[in-house]
Amino acid sequence: MSFFIGGDVMKANVLIIGLGLIGGSIARAIKKEYPEVTILGYDRNTDTSLLAKTLQVIDEVVLTLQEYVHICDYIFISVPVKQTEEMILELGQYDLKKDVIVTDVGSTKQTIVLIAKDVFSGRGVTFIGGHPMAGSHKSGVVAAKDHLFENAFYIFTPLEHEDTNIERLKTLLKGTKANFVIMTPDEHDRIAGVISHFPHIIAASLVHQADRYDKENDLVRPLAAGGFRDITRIASSNPSMWRDILLQNREVLLDLFDNWLEEMERIRTFVAFGNGDKIYDYFMNAKNFRDGLPTRTKGAIPSFYDLYVDVPDYPGVISEITGLLANERISITNIRIIETREEIFGVLRISFQNEDDREKAKLCIESNTDFGTYNG
Incomplete structure (x- = not known):
């Protein structure tokens, strides 16, 4: 050596x-x-x-x-x-x-x-x-x-x-x-708190809320299998890691807790007084900011490169799609049926490693089938 x-x-x-x-x-x-x-x-x-x-x-x-x-x-x-x-x-x-x-x-x-x-x-x-x-x-x-x-x-x-x-x-x-x-370390921890650490707390909180309602109504769990499961994915992160991160970034997160409570009180007031214009503006402002975020760069939370495919329920449909992708040498990281019922279209969610693979898959499927596709 x-x-x-x-x-x-x-x-x-x-x-x-x-x-x-x-x-x-x-x-x-x-x-x-x-x-x-x-x-x-x-x-x-x-x-x-x-x-x-x-x-x-x-x-x-x-x-x-x-x-x-x-x-x-x-x-x-x-x-x-x-x-x-x-x-x-x-x-x-x-x-x-x-x-x-x-x-x-x-x-x-x-x-x-x-x-x-x-x-x-x-x-x-x-x-x-x-x-x-x-x-x-x-x-x-x-x-x-x-x-x-x-x-x-x-x-x-x-x-x-x-x-x-x-x-x-x-x-x-x-x-x-x-x-x-x-x-600076302080700048880093504050930014990371806003765009990564606190969102993980919110995701975990939403899951806890669903868990409480699940004890009252057994329909909560099956109905949460779609969009709710998607928007709370980060709640499945390593608990030990997040315990340590929250303790390390405690002061920043305490400030963010206070800010979040103020934010929730603001939207709660709009709802309580039935102020439709304020509610509309609230969601529009959020939409405008979110739509303006970069789409081709990576951020603090790993991106999900998902493609949703509307597929009819017939034998072999999944192997048909995976076969098309295999022929184009497009790798997938995960595949899941969100809903498939007789005589109606189901939704197939296919996950990829990066944006390029997702776009290649979208073009491949749309060029070779009549199935509709849309990005996650």
């Missing part, structure tokens, strides 16, 4: 701590752009590390951090936010290479950056907080892709003015094809 030691990014040693979807995808993107880089991988689950090497996501398995961190030019901490804090403290116990860049991928930044400042200050170590705003509805190193972050926003929250080292990190991550943005 040989390692490249030096400042040249082409011959750098990169350590990925945490070999899940994000860590694995970062490794793949770096390796694709710089084949000579040595990717070292560490995961608390040794089987995951061994799998990552089998899949050629990493070059070498690291079983003991202390044995290798001193040769690493870059260290990515790609674990949940609470474990990130613990890992920073652990790294602080070791002799790290001079001028090493340590970064993370956590979705909260203020606490992590403060801990890193305390641990690494005065040691020649540069910590740059990071948050690649991309993900997938699949998890684990087996789902890692070198293009996962393409067109996604990749946020950097450096400890201080670190132009040179940020450029080094950008160069290393060139293969991600992400849009790099620099902001």
